[in-house]
Amino acid sequence: MWWARMKVTSLSMDAQQDMRLLILTSQCMANEFSSPLTSSTDRPDGIVVRAVATSSLRKAFDINRHLKGIYGADQGGTEGRARRAVATCHDREVKFVAPLHKLNRSGKIDQRNLILSERHVLRVDPAFKANAKRTVSFDNLRDITISPHSDSVMVLHSKDAGHDTVGCVDVDGQNLVPEFVARLQHAYMKHSGGQPLPVHVNQDPAIEYNNSGKAGQAKALTFIPEQGQADAKATLPASSVTRQLTSNSVIYRPAT
Numbered sequence: 001m002w003w004a005r006m007k008v009t010s011l012s013m014d015a016q017q018d019m020r021l022l023i024l025t026s027q028c029m030a031n032e033f034s035s036p037l038t039s040s041t042d043r044p045d046g047i048v049v050r051a052v053a054t055s056s057l058r059k060a061f062d063i064n065r066h067l068k069g070i071y072g073a074d075q076g077g078t079e080g081r082a083r084r085a086v087a088t089c090h091d092r093e094v095k096f097v098a099p100l101h102k103l104n105r106s107g108k109i110d111q112r113n114l115i116l117s118e119r120h121v122l123r124v125d126p127a128f129k130a131n132a133k134r135t136v137s138f139d140n141l142r143d144i145t146i147s148p149h150s151d152s153v154m155v156l157h158s159k160d161a162g163h164d165t166v167g168c169v170d171v172d173g174q175n176l177v178p179e180f181v182a183r184l185q186h187a188y189m190k191h192s193g194g195q196p197l198p199v200h201v202n203q204d205p206a207i208e209y210n211n212s213g214k215a216g217q218a219k220a221l222t223f224i225p226e227q228g229q230a231d232a233k234a235t236l237p238a239s240s241v242t243r244q245l246t247s248n249s250v251i252y253r254p255a256t
Contacts, residue, residue, distance in 0.1 A: 021067055025182040028146075028199045067179050071098040071171045072113075081128035082115050088130045089137075091117035096183045098176045102167040103221075105211055114169055116180065118187055121156065123165060136165070138191050143198035144181060145207050152177045153221065155207055161215035 072078030082094045100114035100123060112134075115122040121141070123134040140159045147153040152170035154177050169176045181199060188197040206220040 021179070021182045021186065025178045028178070028181045028185055034198060034200045069096050069179075069183065070094070071176065082113075085115055085122055085124050085128050085130040086117040086120065089117070089120045089122070089135050091119055093118045095187050096180055098169055098180065099171055100167050100169055102165065103211065105213065112167070114167075114180065116183055116187065119191055121165075121184070136163075138188050138197075141188070141197060143200060144184070145200045145202050145209075146177060146181065147207065148201050148203050150175065153207070154181070155209045155221070157209070162210050162213045162217065164209040164211045166209050166211055166221065 068075075070079045070082075078097055079094055082097045083092075086092070086094060094115065094117060096114070096116035098114050100112040102110045102112045102123060104110050111126055112123045113126065113128060115124060115130075119138055121136045121138075122130050124130045136156065136158060142157040142159045145155040145157065152168045152175040154167070154169065156165040158164055169180050185197055185199065189195065206222040208218050208220050210216075210218045212219075
């Protein structure tokens with residue numbers, strides 16, 4: 001134990017922070033922060049989240065890669081614009097920035113930038129313009145549901161019924177959901193005095209959500225296996241998928 005502690009303390013502060021985030025990533029992807037199942041009557045929006053332990057996302061995540069935190073064509077400029085955005089909610093720190101392909105209420109894709117500060121999650125437009133409607137405080141986050149597959153789909157469930165955030169977080173084919181979730185969990189626990197945010201790696205064929213702006217209008221994001229592959233994938237950007245609306249579900253399948 002003393003040898004391991006000595007090795008860790010010999011690392012730079014940045015390397016130690018990366019190690020903590022990688023451990024936290026592994027814990028999140030292993031469902032160690034998943035809360036017990038909730039019944040539909042327990043949640044104001046009527047959504048049931050089923051969490052089953054799975055290791056598929058952990059296999060898809062490269063634990064040896066460097067966690068940059070800031071992802072953009074111009075890293076310095078991206079961070080500067082993000083700092084101006086988080087200042088609108090009286091925050092100072094930028095924990096994470098990356099492109100977000102967000103599913104809107106009409107089932108179409110909006111290109112956004114996802115920003116994590118010390119107390120908020122912001123979904124700003126490509127020009128990094130922030131407003132209150134696109135800002136979620138940690139106090140209004142209920143939990144996170146993550147796809148069990150190798151795609152980059154996640155749902156941020158809000159305590160305000162009808163205001164869930166659904167989308168893909170990736171850049172150049174690199175899945176950034178594990179890093180975002182780990183950084184969010186780290187910031188959330190610091191904000192909440194050590195209380196973790198529930199993170200569910202969903203094993204069902206679909207993830208339920210409600211982004212309609214109203215209570216009681218849940219939809220389902222259904223994952224369809226790619227031809228010849230066992231792993232089901234859902235990729236939201238419209239350039240790479242076809243979209244099909246059926247009853248209460250939004251189904252994504254690879255474009256042919």
